[in-house]
Amino acid sequence: MESLFDFSPLVQEFGTILTGFWSTIRLTLMSGLLALILGTILVAMRVSPTPVLRAAGTFYVNILRNTPLTLVLLLCALGLSDTLQLTLSSDSPTNYYWWAVLGLSAYTASFVCEALRAGMNTVPAGQAEAARAIGLTFLQSLRLVVLPQAFRSVIAPLGSILIALTKNTTIVIVAGYIEASAVMKQMFDDYGGTLPIFLGFAVGYMVLTLPTGFFFGWLAKRLAVSR
Amino acid sequence: MSANVLFDAPGPRARLRNNILTLISAVVILAIAYLVIKALADKGQFAGKLWEPFLRGDVWTGQILPGVIATLEAAVVSAVLALVFGVIFGLGRLSEHSWVRVPSGAVVEFFRAIPLLLLIFFAQAGPATISGYTVSVPAFAAVVIGLTLYNGSVLAEVFRAGILSVPRGQSEAGYSLGLRKGGVMRLILLPQATTAMMPAIVSQMVVLLKDTALGWVIAYEELLNYGLKQIPSNFGNLIPSAIVISLVYIAINLVLSYVANRLERRSRRSRRTTATVVGAPAAVGVSAGIE
Numbered sequence: 242m243e244s245l246f247d248f249s250p251l252v253q254e255f256g257t258i259l260t261g262f263w264s265t266i267r268l269t270l271m272s273g274l275l276a277l278i279l280g281t282i283l284v285a286m287r288v289s290p291t292p293v294l295r296a297a298g299t300f301y302v303n304i305l306r307n308t309p310l311t312l313v314l315l316l317c318a319l320g321l322s323d324t325l326q327l328t329l330s331s332d333s334p335t336n337y338y339w340w341a342v343l344g345l346s347a348y349t350a351s352f353v354c355e356a357l358r359a360g361m362n363t364v365p366a367g368q369a370e371a372a373r374a375i376g377l378t379f380l381q382s383l384r385l386v387v388l389p390q391a392f393r394s395v396i397a398p399l400g401s402i403l404i405a406l407t408k409n410t411t412i413v414i415v416a417g418y419i420e421a422s423a424v425m426k427q428m429f430d431d432y433g434g435t436l437p438i439f440l441g442f443a444v445g446y447m448v449l450t451l452p453t454g455f456f457f458g459w460l461a462k463r464l465a466v467s468r
Numbered sequence: 469m470s471a472n473v474l475f476d477a478p479g480p481r482a483r484l485r486n487n488i489l490t491l492i493s494a495v496v497i498l499a500i501a502y503l504v505i506k507a508l509a510d511k512g513q514f515a516g517k518l519w520e521p522f523l524r525g526d527v528w529t530g531q532i533l534p535g536v537i538a539t540l541e542a543a544v545v546s547a548v549l550a551l552v553f554g555v556i557f558g559l560g561r562l563s564e565h566s567w568v569r570v571p572s573g574a575v576v577e578f579f580r581a582i583p584l585l586l587l588i589f590f591a592q593a594g595p596a597t598i599s600g601y602t603v604s605v606p607a608f609a610a611v612v613i614g615l616t617l618y619n620g621s622v623l624a625e626v627f628r629a630g631i632l633s634v635p636r637g638q639s640e641a642g643y644s645l646g647l648r649k650g651g652v653m654r655l656i657l658l659p660q661a662t663t664a665m666m667p668a669i670v671s672q673m674v675v676l677l678k679d680t681a682l683g684w685v686i687a688y689e690e691l692l693n694y695g696l697k698q699i700p701s702n703f704g705n706l707i708p709s710a711i712v713i714s715l716v717y718i719a720i721n722l723v724l725s726y727v728a729n730r731l732e733r734r735s736r737r738s739r740r741t742t743a744t745v746v747g748a749p750a751a752v753g754v755s756a757g758i759e
Binding site: 324408 | 474478482486489490493494497507508511513578581582583584585586589590592593594596597598674678679680681682684685692696706707710713714717718721722725750751
């Protein structure tokens with residue numbers, strides 16, 4: 242019973258816990274960046290005048306959005322890396338890190354793409370018509386007129402996606418890369434599943450997600466397009 | 469704004485350019501597809517004996533179907549419990565009494581801010597440790613508890629947004645007819661809010677169904693477990709099996725998404741509600757100004 246309020250494991254393993262959360266942060270930032278790039282390319286494909294590109298974009302988004310992330314990451318780690326021997330680095334942890342990043346960003350990109358597409362729908366048609374009227378091409382009107390406004394209106398949804406991504410990095414536990422949730426699992430095995438350990442890690446994730454949320458909420462208000 | 473506002477109706481030159489672009493992109497996509505297929509074929513992933521199990525009835529009835537059923541079981545039980553949890557805490561957050569409102573808000577925001585996997589781990593390991601290893605939580609229960617707490621909290625936000633999306637005049641009209649708080653909620657707000665939040669609820673069900681796959685981590689025997697552990701260990705066909713299993717997931721989720729879209733279109737047309745259709749709730753903090 243005394244283990245109920247025993248916070249000492251958290252103090253003893255503090256260094257390991259910090260390393261775990263540092264891995265979480267690295268995974269989140271790298272996958273977030275790649276997902277943003279890939280998602281932007283996907284949304285450009287989905288609104289392009291080329292039917293083949295539109296179909297390819299829709300196909301990708303529908304496949305990835307409807308597959309569990311656990312399956313995506315397992316396919317990356319067990320399938321592509323272990324079965325097919327496609328290694329991204331000779332160092333094993335680095336290899337699994339990059340496969341995890343690829344899996345996370347491939348999955349998250351489909352959500353970024355959908356958020357951006359919803360954002361484009363908030364840009365009034367007159368903006369795109371004006372862009373065309375002054376002779377901008379498709380790519381120019383996308384790059385100079387529509388996307389800048391779309392990005393500013395989807396900052397809040399993108400923030401939600403980034404927070405979901407932070408929480409989703411826990412699933413990397415199935416892909417053999419050690420981050421915070423794997424550290425917690427290990428501590429549960431070593432010290433038992435006590436409430437203090439759980440609360441410690443819960444607070445750790447809240448330290449990551451809550452400021453991100455407030456920052457994006459603030460940014461969304463600050464950058465909102467006034468109409 | 470629909471996509472075709474972005475470009476003019478193509479003239480002869482634009483049509484030519486579009487056709488060339490279509491050709492190039494088709495070639496590029498086919499090339500990528502070819503490279504993927506060739507890479508798989510070079511590793512012998514198209515060998516008949518790897519795919520043959522999926523043509524056999526006993527693999528479907530013995531492994532895939534039980535997997536689907538276990539997945540759906542976990543999903544349905546958690547969905548029902550999450551709905552109950554969501555109604556209680558969503559209405560709790562709207563309560564006029566701060567001793568109900570504040571704790572409900574804290575619970576909802578706590579479970580929304582932490583990863584689902586942490587909840588599942590703790591649901592499994594916590595009771596065992598605290599009871600001195602006399603209680604053991606089955607994997608099914610741990611998955612259901614985790615899914616209920618997380619999705620219930622998200623649904624609580626959906627419920628709250630749904631109730632708040634009914635114009636204030638509606639409840640004022642109810643009060644002026646002499647209804648009490650309970651009557652206004654039951655007869656006026658809930659029926660209208662339900663129509664408005666149905667699409668968001670069904671979309672959350674897709675999330676919930678996908679999250680049952682987390683059962684893998686604590687060895688709950690659902691579709692992913694059968695598909696990526698048991699079938700490959702019998703036939704050594706991890707990649708073909710993963711492809712088949714993902715198709716099953718995609719099929720189930722596409723049906724659910726289709727239902728959500730239909731419901732959304734119907735609620736937008738509906739004259740049975742004065743509420744605006746509710747979207748998925750933003751993450752904690754992002755939507756600080758929801759009130």
